[in-house]
Structure formats: C-alpha cells, structure tokens
Amino acid sequence: xxxxxxxxxxxxxxxxxxxxxxxxxxxxxxxxxxxxxxxxxxxxxxxxxxxxxxxxxxxxxxxxxxxxxxxxxxxxxxxxxxxxxxxxxxxxxxxxxxxxxxxxxxxxxxxxxxxxxxxxxxxxxxxxxxxxxxxxxxxxxxxxxxxxxxxxxxxxxxxxxxxxxxxxxxxxxxxxxxxxxxxxxxxxxxxxxxxxxxxxxxxxxxxxxxxxxxxxxxxxxxxxxxxxxxxxxxxxxxxxxxxxxxxxxxxxxxxxxxxxxxxxxxxxxxxxxxxxxxxxxxxxxxxxxxxxxxxxxxxxxxxxxxxxxxxxxxxxxxxxxxxxxxxxxxxxxxxxxxxxxxxxxxxxxxxxxxxxxxxxxxxxxxxxxxxxxxxxxxxxxxxxxxxxxxxxxxxxxxxxxxxxxxxxxxxxxxxxxxxxxxxxxxxxxxxxxxxxxxxxxxxxxxxxxxxxxxxxxxxxxxxxxxxxxxxxxxxxxxxxxxxxxxxxxxxxxxxxxxxxxxxxxxxxxxxxxxxxxxxxxxxxxxxxxxxxxxxxxxxxxxxxxxxxxxxxxxxxxxxxxxxxxxxxxxxxxxxxxxxxxxxxxxxxxxxxxxxxxxxxxxxxxxxxxxxxxxxxxxxxxxxxxxxxxxxxxxxxxxxxxxxxxxxxxxxxxxxxxx
Numbered sequence: 001x002x003x004x005x006x007x008x009x010x011x012x013x014x015x016x017x018x019x020x021x022x023x024x025x026x027x028x029x030x031x032x033x034x035x036x037x038x039x040x041x042x043x044x045x046x047x048x049x050x051x052x053x054x055x056x057x058x059x060x061x062x063x064x065x066x067x068x069x070x071x072x073x074x075x076x077x078x079x080x081x082x083x084x085x086x087x088x089x090x091x092x093x094x095x096x097x098x099x100x101x102x103x104x105x106x107x108x109x110x111x112x113x114x115x116x117x118x119x120x121x122x123x124x125x126x127x128x129x130x131x132x133x134x135x136x137x138x139x140x141x142x143x144x145x146x147x148x149x150x151x152x153x154x155x156x157x158x159x160x161x162x163x164x165x166x167x168x169x170x171x172x173x174x175x176x177x178x179x180x181x182x183x184x185x186x187x188x189x190x191x192x193x194x195x196x197x198x199x200x201x202x203x204x205x206x207x208x209x210x211x212x213x214x215x216x217x218x219x220x221x222x223x224x225x226x227x228x229x230x231x232x233x234x235x236x237x238x239x240x241x242x243x244x245x246x247x248x249x250x251x252x253x254x255x256x257x258x259x260x261x262x263x264x265x266x267x268x269x270x271x272x273x274x275x276x277x278x279x280x281x282x283x284x285x286x287x288x289x290x291x292x293x294x295x296x297x298x299x300x301x302x303x304x305x306x307x308x309x310x311x312x313x314x315x316x317x318x319x320x321x322x323x324x325x326x327x328x329x330x331x332x333x334x335x336x337x338x339x340x341x342x343x344x345x346x347x348x349x350x351x352x353x354x355x356x357x358x359x360x361x362x363x364x365x366x367x368x369x370x371x372x373x374x375x376x377x378x379x380x381x382x383x384x385x386x387x388x389x390x391x392x393x394x395x396x397x398x399x400x401x402x403x404x405x406x407x408x409x410x411x412x413x414x415x416x417x418x419x420x421x422x423x424x425x426x427x428x429x430x431x432x433x434x435x436x437x438x439x440x441x442x443x444x445x446x447x448x449x450x451x452x453x454x455x456x457x458x459x460x461x462x463x464x465x466x467x468x469x470x471x472x473x474x475x476x477x478x479x480x481x482x483x484x485x486x487x488x489x490x491x492x493x494x495x496x497x498x499x500x501x502x503x504x505x506x507x508x509x510x511x512x513x514x515x516x517x518x519x520x521x522x523x524x525x526x527x528x529x530x531x532x533x534x535x536x537x538x539x540x541x542x543x544x545x546x547x548x549x550x551x552x553x554x555x556x557x558x559x560x561x562x563x564x565x566x567x568x569x570x571x572x573x574x575x576x577x578x579x580x581x582x583x584x585x586x587x588x589x590x591x592x593x594x595x596x597x598x599x600x601x602x603x604x605x606x607x608x609x610x611x612x613x614x615x616x617x618x619x620x621x622x623x624x625x626x627x628x629x630x631x632x633x634x635x636x637x638x639x640x641x642x643x644x645x646x647x648x649x650x651x652x653x654x655x656x657x658x
Contacts, residue, residue: 021053021103021187023061028463029193035430036096036196037463040203043561044088044583047075049189051103052083058109060183063087064100066192077101088583091197094410100192108135108181112174119165129161132168139180148176201240201308201384202413202434203466204560206497206550207504208239209473211527212247212289213269219533221269224294228301233536235305237543238550242302243310243386243504245474245528246272247295249279249286251318254341254351258530259517262350271528273314273388274351276321282373292380299381310384310415311377315370315393316342316352324353327369329361344389357394371401374412378405384413390428391418402432415468419476426465435466435502440495444480446576446595450567453499453578457565467562469496470504477523481509482516484597487644489514489542491597494649497549498580498591501561508534511541545626545647552625552651557585572603575642579608589625593649594642601648607636611654625651 026049028037039045047063061077077085091097111132118124133156140149152173156164167173215230216222227242234242250270257264264270275282285291299309317323319339323330331339331353342349356362374385390398405412416433418425429436438456443449456467471492472481481488489512496503508527511534515524525532536543553559558580568577574596580589588611594601613620619634626647642648 019187020185021051021059021105023049023051023101023103023187023189025050026101026189026193028195030430030460030464033191033193035464036194036432038202038429038434038466039091039195039197040561041091041094041197041199043203043557043563044090045195045197046086046088046583047077047099047101048084048086049077049101050083051077051079051085051101053105053185056110058106058113059103060106060109060178061085061101061103064102064188064192065089066098066100068095068097090584094197094199097195097197098192099195101189102186104183104186106181107184108139108177111135112169112177115165116169119169124161124165126161129165129168133164135181136168136177138182139177142182143180146176146180149180152176198413198434199411204501204553205240205308206238206553207241207243207310207468207470207502208234208237208507209243209245209470209504210507211272211474211532212244213272213286214527214532214534216531217533219531221288221531223288224290224298227298231301231305231307235307237510237547238554240307241310241384241504242307243384244312246275246312246314247285247289248272248275248282249277249284250274251277251320251351253319255318256351256529259525260529268529269531271349271351273316273349273528274318275314275316276318276323278320278322281317281322283376295380308384309382310386311382312388313374313385313414314388316349316354316388318351319353321353323355327362327365330355330359330366332356332359344392354392357397367397367400370397371404374401374405378409378412383409383411384415386415386417387433388417390416390433391420391424395427395431398428398433399431406432426461429461429465435468437470438467440467440469440500441471441476441478444595446573446593449495449499449576449595453562453565454567457562462563466502467500468502468504469500470506471496472506472509474506474523474526474528477514477516477521479521480597481512482514482521485644486512486540486542487597487648490545490644491593491595491648493542493546493549494591494593494651495576497553498559498589498593498651499562499565499578501559505546508532510543510546511536511538548626556580556587556589556653557582558587558589566608568605568608570603570605572601574601575603577603577605579611588654590652590654591649592640592642594644597644597648600641600643602639602641604637604639607633607638607654609636612636621655623653625653 030037051059051061053059063075063077065073065075075087075089077087079085115128115132118128136153136156140153143149156167159167212224212227213222215226250272251274255264255270257268279287285295302309334340339353342352342354355366357366402414413434416428416436418428419437425436439452443452472478489509516522517524558564561582564580564582566579568579570577575592575594577592580591607620619632622631622633624631640650
C-alpha cells in the first residue's frame, strides 16, 4: 500500500500534481480488483462510484469499458445523490472485460447552469454571455472539423446578446457542447477492475437432476435411451438443464449396498461416485447406460427440446480406478500399503479413495489430467459442470483449471457444490466458479430467508456470488420437506423459483417424496445405492405448479436473477413479501410466501408507493399469476390469506395482464 507523504521537500510538488477530483468506492469490485466481478449477457450491469471535488463546479464522468483487446467504450455516469454516480448497460458478449472511471470539471455544464440562473433572474450581463461563447470558440478550436460547432459559432456571431443567450441555453447547443467541450482536471481511477461476463445459463436456468439408471419404467437398470423417454415430461415442466450424477463405470471393491450398507449384494449397482473400474475412469461411460453413442443420442435429443446437459465432475476414485495401476504416484499410500478412504464427517465413503494433489509426482501431471477430463466432455458438447465438493481440493488448482478452460471455452460454466463455511464458499466464487449451492436449504423462517437474501444482494457477495437454489439433492432431504407435506414442497419451490435466477430439484421432489432415515436429513432407500422406479402420475404431485412457476420465470426477466429484489413489510412474521423488478423491464411483481405449511396465514401489506399509478385514487389493476385471475385493488393497503391446502404463496403482476 502506498503511504501518502505530507512533509519533506517533495510534499509541495506532490500536492500540486495531485488530482483535484476524488473517485472512490467503485463497484462492482471484488477485494479491490484482486478477483473478477461477475455479469451475465443480457442482464443490466450497474456501475457506481463516489465522485466529488472542491468548489461548486459541475462534474462529468464516464465509465470506461475495455475489452480483451484494449478497445474502450464510454458510458456516461449520472449523479444519483450524495456524490454517488452510476450507470447501467447490458453486456452483449461473453468474455473478460475491465472497467475504469474518468471524471472531470465540466466547464460547459457549470457555465450553462450559471447562465440559466442569471437569465431566469433577469440579472444576465453581456460578460456572462461572452464567457459562454468563449467556451464554444475553445471547443471549435479543438475540433475544427465539427459541422455542428461551426454552425453554432456562425449563428452566435450574428446574434445579439439576448438571442445568443437563448441559443446557448437550447437543448441542441447543450448536446453539441457536451460532445465537444473542453474537459478540465481530468482524473482517472487507477487501477482498472476486472469483470467477467458469462452466458445466460450462468445466471438463469432451471435444473432437473436424475439418475439415468433409474429411468427404466419397468424397474430394470436404465440407459440413456430411457432418459430420452423422459425428456418430453421434463421439457413440459419448463426445465432448461438436465443434470446427471456421475455416468462412469463403478468400482467393485468396497462397493456399497442398499441404504449405504458396507457390503453389497450381487445385484447392487453401487454409488456412482465410486468412479472407475477395469472398464475405464472419468472419460468412460458405464456400459449399461449405452456408451458414448447412447450419450450422444441423449445430448442431441435434449437439444431438440431446448435442454442442455450438465455433468458431475467428481474428483474421486474407486479402489478399482485405472489410475491406481497407471499412476500410483498420484495417491498418498499408508505405511501398510493401503489407501485411506474418503470421509466428510460424519459421512464415510469406504468405496472411494482420493488423489493427492500435492504428491511430488502429481504436479503437474495430475492437474493436467484432470483438466483434460473437462476438455474431453467439452468435446462431447458438455459446457455445464457441477463440481462435487470443490472445497476439499486446492484453491489454486480450481483457479488455474477454470481460467485455463475458459480461456478456450468462455461458455463453460462451473457450479460449486460446496456446503461449507461462508468464507470458503465465497472464495470459490471469487476464483472462478460461476454459481454455487447455498444455505437456502436451511433457511426455514421468513426472518432467516430475508436476512440471507439481504446478505446475497446487498453485501459484498452481490458482485461475485451467484446463488443456485437446489430445493433438495440426493444427499439432502431437508427436515422442512420431511414434515411439511405437499404444502411444504410448494413453499420451497415458490421461494427457489422467485428469489434466484438459478434453481434446481432432484427428481422425486415433484412427487413430494420425503421418506427419510429417522432423525437424519437423508432419504430412505437412497437412490445413490439402488435403483428407484417412480410413478410420475402419482396423486398429490406438484408437477402443475412447478410447470407454472418455470413458465413465469421464462416470461418475466424480474425472476431471472437474484438481483432486483426488495422486501415489502407485512404484519405477519410467518409470511415473506417481496418485490421483483429488473432494470429495463416494465414488469413489476409482488410475491408473498407463507412459511407455515399447516395453517392458513392472514396478513396485510402495502403496495410499494413507487409502483402506484400517477393517480392512485383509482386503485391499481393486478394479475394473480398462478391463476391468471384479474384483480383490482382500490387501496394501497391490502389484506391476503394464504391457505396451505390450496396455495401457500401468491405472485402478482402490478398493472394487470401484459
């Protein structure tokens, strides 16, 4: 850090050359520019800074937007009050960009403002007019070929002071001078700050997770062709991404049995996370799934429905993985010649062993081999990777791998499955992960959810952390779902789909599957260790509601990001009310969700004043989006009742149907 010198022989020289204008507290920035802020193609990105100077002169400021080649676009910043300046624009292309801020004393704006005051007060003098004309002459001298300045200069020279003043105060003259006028005391913020712009799927998508081996309708080991048979239903529900846990060969040694039993029966398929056998490792496919040709059929069929495939990148091996024979130096062996199995206390994985990233002969060979696995699947058309437990692998490895892959494939997206401490979760986002699992699953009250969303949208994570709200996973069967019944599933689906641009479910959620290991957040008869055939038409399902929610997410940009969120106070602590709106989109949505899956909840709330019509005496038209019902609210203060046996949430579009 540079220490400012206030005395000594050079102090005066430094003071005389110091910038007159202060530019500070820019955003979006991450740790002073040490890491990249994040943006998404097609979503407005907001830039801000405090900009001020001594005196009363008017200031001007531009955002400087640099692409990878150093080309610069300018976007005018506007003052929003209390010396805070901002601008918004929508990035159109993926890539790494940098931004800076330039500010100056705006001589023309200052002169024009003073002239307007004197003109309106009737105290204008010929000198006032002449000083403004001199600024036109200076601009003309600096830009002699500008036709607009030439015409303005000629017209001013032929006009008496009163007419000249009117001409100087015109909007046309102001536009001409803002484009060409001299800028004094120009100051640039140093350094520039990195921003990574990623494709839409990095910030907006609905994910559906399934085990391909469970998709045979007759309960036999399924294949990719069986998954193709499920695509129409998944597409009809409105999902954008089909995510599959590891699809690789599964080891035999220490294979787990049903319900995580230490001994497997002859027909037990084992955990897909015990990757590798004599049939191959991380670039091979379990033979019963249909091989690489079956995978390609699924990939192409999914694309026909507008669905993208996501794969699990799990850096772990079964004891039968080929690497243990081909590269034993990549593992840490115990004194007795054995390998320590994997643990994530209190969970134990006797069927899995881990590589040693820092073994003497593993660097860089292991790192490059893992990178090449990602490259292999990108070559097969996969650009979405859910990364299993990245917090248990070295941070420098992820920072290198993601940057290296994105240098060639800027559309690659990495989802961090890191249920760990906040600092580690956020660090993974800083070093490159596009999105992350979150604590959403364990925010069971309205107060907890509000506090968490305020952390994500109003504090530092807003600039680099994209929350992915999975409502359940094969590893996590939340207590709220175990006890909340059908209404509990609707509550969690409504929260996930309307609070974040990214949400996902593990199949069975739409059937309200909640059977659990007693006292634990785990599924009974876990699909990680056995096949699970399901009846997709079972009564009591919430397929219709999920379909409607996904439809609304595609219809309204306000639901395509976790930004643009503002909470609305209501008088019932069991209910969370919030406003959703995105800059540049006319739609304003209000959402109310009950956190009580058992009893009706009544509450009052106020429509935000900014959303009322210019004349609020006539009330406001509203569309209830789940039902399509058209309503008229005659007053700002509203009462509503959420009934769990009907619908424990409501979504309104203010202004009626579009």
